[in-house]
Amino acid sequence: MTWPRALKQTARSGLTIERAKLTPVIAVRGAVGVALVIGLCLWRGDPALAVASAFGAFASGLVTFQRSMRPRPVLALGVAAALAVSTFLGYLAAAHLAAFVLLLAGWTLLAGMAWAIGPVSGLAGTQTVAIMLVTVTLPTSVVSALEHAALIFCGGLVQAALIIAFPVRPWGVQRDALADALAAEADYARRLRHDPVAPFDPAPLMDARLASEVTPRQARRRPVQLHGPRGLAERVRPVLASLADPVVGAPLEGPERDRARDLLQAAGAVLDAVAHAVRHAGPVRLPPEAMATLEVPASGPMLKGAARRSAYRLISLLADAVELTDEPVRATRPTTPAERGHLLRPSVPRLVPVALRALHREARWTSRFFRHALRVSVVACLGYLLGTALPFGHGYWAPLTSVMVMRPDFGQTYARGVARFSGTLVGVAVSGAVMALAHPGRSVCAALAVLFVFLMYLLMRTGVSVTSACVAGYVIFLLGIAGEGWTQTVEERVVLTLLGGVLAMLSYALFPAWETPKLRDRLAEWLEANGRYALAVLDRYARPAERRPRQVREALLDARAARAAWEESEARAEKEPVRHRGLSRTSATAAGAALATMGRVTMIMEAHLPDKDAEPSPAAAAFAAELRPSLERAVRAVRQRDRLEWRALRAVWERWDAESASQGVALRAADLLLDALDEFAEALSRGRGGRNRAARRGARGTIPPAQ
Template sequence: MKGLPERLAMPDLGAVGRSLVGVLLAAIAGLQWGTAGAATAAAGAAAIAGAAALQDSPRGPLALVGAISVQMSFAVALGTSTSSYGVLFVLAATAWCFLAGIQWAVSVNAGLIAAATGALLVTAPPVPPTPTSVLTTALLTLGGGLVQAVLIGLWPRRRWRTQRDALTRAYRSLGEDAKRLAADPNAGVDAAPLQWLRDTVTMTDRQARRRPLAYRAWYGLPQRISVTLTALAARSADDPAVPTVLRAAAGVLDVVASRSHTAKRDASLGVLQVEAASDSVAVINVALAHRLSHQLREAVALRFGELTPDVEHVSRLRRRGALSALPIAAAAIRAHLSWGSPILRHAVRLSAGVGAAVAVERFADVPYGYWIPLTVLMVLRPETAHTYTRCAGRVAGNAVGIVAASVVTVIWHPTGLAAAVLAVLALGVAYVVSGYGYVATSAALAAVVVFLVDVSDAADAGTATDRLIATLIGGALAVLVHVVLPDHSMVRLRQRAGELLKTEIDYAATVIKAFVHGLDHPGEALAAAWERAFRARAAFEAAAGATTSDSGDLRRWLKSYRTALNAITTSCATLESNLPARPPATLHTDFVVAVDEYAEALSGAPTAPGAPWRLDGDRLAAAEQRIREAGRSLGPDDTASRVLVAEIGDITRSLVGITD
């Protein structure tokens, strides 16, 4: 019910249809074999698991769906066994929602899915439990999630197959190129597979931008590896150790392109061999050899599905199965077990808000009272910008969805299978409108909840007005707990400083990439990037104004931070004024790849919620140096590109200054 992220990129229709079929099958099973509320729990679990399976994940959907299904069955078992005991149910909901809130430390999707399991718990009907009813409902919930895994196995996703094939071909070709370069430094690199990869990505460029960084990094990495291989081979005449590095790299690339059962182990061993061979090269070639080994580590990590694209230890690749994610998740949660952490504060807010909401529902006898804790779950996020605006927007979205669904229920009074069909249709609408913002998504999900609860025919006797009142009460509680327990002022300032830095860098990256790749609608794209940066600057200044501190260090930091960001904005304005209508056709491939690599280093890697966005200054400086080296190939008429090189130098100095 709450498992859909706020901005879910619309998946392919086949995958959506598969997910919706799973929801309908789970509802039918719940109606056939379940007790009160079982059909709602089973269908809701299928909806959450289906939405999670549609997200692009390097680890694949099966392990994820299985883990989510187990978590949802525990939540439903806890809710069903305590729902008829007022105080016990309040305590159970409070404890579960604290655990759900702290899971935001792992990732955004983990936090959303955990909140969704809380929604299954708080909608448990207040029916006296029996061991049979609790076990049956929990098993049906587990089955509702696992039916999505079964459907994935029977009906796998076909999307991105062409891109994956092109990627495999590119890595296989690079392996052959590395072998030829080891024997003949002048052999060159076969550009055809790399061009085919670029063409297949360009064909779906809009989709590619919506995929996680771990996937988006796939497509630029082979080109960067080819440039490094060529540059390293050119120095093999003066360094007999270079061919050994190239042959070891060829072995890793062959394994990355293969699909054997031992590929993961062979790749990790191959990377270690490349690193060992790199220690034997001449001093002048050490930087290139280390760059190649780092790129190979990145290729191996992306190919075999690490949680993040930046892998520091190849030994992590030896971990097998979904259990390898557990220690990483536990470490992420432990890092936030301090009172200054915005994630811990969010967990406390969520548990307190849901606990109070469940107490109001059970002891004030509010019709459709489950909408009070549901609204708290749907509204609260560990956000640092526009918090109250977004809370109000989500509550308004809930109200619109409730009204729309109530019109249908008043006219038709659907229950059972009819309500399940309507819930499936509303869920389809939620996928369609998910790209239009959190208000539209909230409205669609609210309609889904209305119909899902009606599947079991366990709803209270009330009117649409009662639902709206309950939603407003929940929204008020969500805002109240945020007012009573806000984030620490310095934490909020640090978060908004990171948000501002990220939006400024996104603006700069958009302008920089336009010099070598162009933009379909440059005016609109650049204006949108600047608008986001402008809003982030306003939020940062508001946080700075609300931070009460007499620290001289803080004042000096604010001054230097503003100065650096103003310098970046000035450089971007200069680049915009020199942006060519079309990228010059004479640009050398090395220069284009160097600019792409700089833009990737500039964009950085995603961070978990609650962690301020950071920049790797060393990586950025190294990427800027490679642009300067590649810029030596520019001709006298490449005026715009020379301006690009100069302004990139200014941007880098400003950003490295902030990082230091």
């Protein structure tokens, strides 16, 4: 992609206003927190304290609106404490330019590295830098600095208290995550009716698993509806795929396929009903036609073999899902780690070693987070020096814009830069017009600032340009409380915002951290994770008496994480104005589709795992024994741009096929697994031999995987 095209796409993305679900009650609660803090400080008669405390309440409330499964009061208190510390340190160094620039460089470097811990931590770090830049102009002594820092912490304390005192939809985030996972399963079931190998995005299941992590105290209060349906959703997905697959499930045409389509339609209806019940904490209302379809026909079962087993398993799982959501009451769950009644979420103190390990892991030159931290640190210092040198005053707005715009990837940085400048222009124009025409007093400015905070909280998910407009108006009215001239504020805001945005964009062009060159490594990691998942499943076929479900489960989660990492990298790479010299966009897409098919085939094998007392399969053991070294060689070949070979593995499968008396699920799935690996090799070798492969697949009667 060329630079002009990349800039055009990122600008369009930044200016896009999306339709999003609004949460007015939560927005009112956050705005009330800001209003309480401003009102108390104005009642004391100190506008400067009102401005400082309002920034603390605003930033603490802003972080609690981010997507996080942790309790919101914890986020508000944690961010408030970090804001108070950064503010006080900034106050101590503000009188000396060199000392403050050094402090700003070090603090911004740490805040940039916070993105390695997670997006919420990264945003919190960004807020601490912003508060350091804004409020250091307010105090005049160390005692005053302590007072301002304490008020900023009190602003976060007020937000946390409001969240506890006026909860809105308790467990709402967890309910929505689980309902989204069930709704995704329902949509998957309906798509399988028309496309037997339709792809499935595991992201909703990953979010539901993250949402199910609770503390022991939360586990004792968690609604029954949030206990079991997630695990059932995990088990339903492979059964749906197994029933629809034309190789190991119902035939592609005929009465059995019609019966499978009816079952899939009924499964979608039931899963949708369960999702609605979970989301709204109500009873499950099942459509009568779906219940009739899930009954065994009077003429007897219409499906045979593996398809019949999948159908019976599906009906049983759907019945369990309905039963688990029929009683919206609370119950006590086991709270000791040895009893796996729930997934334990680590406490805040236990997260510290995890965060330190993440920072240590990313503290290398090739890490995009480390390069982002260096980039934002240099830009913040340069922007502060330039803003101070310019004859405007309020020079902190240039580095403030840069820090708020910059993200670890190219697309978000440029999109946010364009959106922030355009939104700032609109916000400044509106708020400036109000100030010029109405000349509001201190109380009216405070009320207008709270109004703009409410609008920002309400419209936060519609786009950066909208929120930037609201923030611009909020800042102008807030500074109007302290007696700042609105004409000077408007002029400074526009010019310095433009300067900060230009610095942010130039920094990424001069010191990039491109994702495109890492695509082969991401593919190799996904192939390796898929291989471990396939080996864990094949091991169960080879030694069914040695049941190790946890091994299979952990391998599946690793494969999902690797797929999510690949999709995130591919999405970032698509927006970058660089090309991968050894991997075209078409080849990358085809390789990703092949690995997705590999994971789907392994999942189908998992759906038909043998019982504990079943006979071991020496052929499956031999296939797994050859698959392990073949995958190790393939992973190295992907990274080193060598050719992939699967002939030895194909020879083992052919011996298995020749020695087998019947076409079992494992044998047919292993054949599809080889097809996926061949497709992966062809994608990376730019399609050589694709015509012969397609002809051979057609001769065997299978259908190509979905692209």
